[in-house]
Amino acid sequence: xxxxxxxxxxxxxxxxxxxxxxxxxxxxxxxxxxxxxxxxxxxxxxxxxxxxxxxxxxxxxxxxxxxxxxxxxxxxxxxxxxxxxxxxxxxxxxxxxxxxxxxxxxxxxxxxxxxxxxxxxxxxxxxxxxx
Numbered sequence: 001x002x003x004x005x006x007x008x009x010x011x012x013x014x015x016x017x018x019x020x021x022x023x024x025x026x027x028x029x030x031x032x033x034x035x036x037x038x039x040x041x042x043x044x045x046x047x048x049x050x051x052x053x054x055x056x057x058x059x060x061x062x063x064x065x066x067x068x069x070x071x072x073x074x075x076x077x078x079x080x081x082x083x084x085x086x087x088x089x090x091x092x093x094x095x096x097x098x099x100x101x102x103x104x105x106x107x108x109x110x111x112x113x114x115x116x117x118x119x120x121x122x123x124x125x126x127x128x129x130x131x
Contacts, residue, residue: 055096056097056108060117060118080099
């Protein structure tokens with residue numbers, strides 16, 4: 001292992017420490033390693049080719065794009081599972097689990113980003129190495 005030293009604004013470090021404690025990390029090093037893995041995984045996924053898996057979560061208003069999201073599920077065979085949750089009054093979450101060629105998975109994400117009414121999109125890919 002290599003020891004790394006870095007300069008961080010006080011406010012950012014305070015917020016990082018709060019989130020680190022909330023998430024149950026034992027040390028800043030553990031939290032930084034996880035943050036770096038996420039950063040590298042996302043960057044690698046953007047340039048990856050071949051077969052990958054992705055979990056996509058979307059939050060939207062209850063009266064909104066559910067029909068369009070269902071159409072995507074039927075249009076893309078890569079979407080293998082879809083889960084619908086009511087997270088609070090008037091808001092829903094949709095979760096897609098997809099497997100396939102990375103370019104097709106990127107295409108699905110692009111289509112979701114264009115759906116009117118989707119408030120937030122997050123994804124986790126498994127293309128990165130887990131060290």
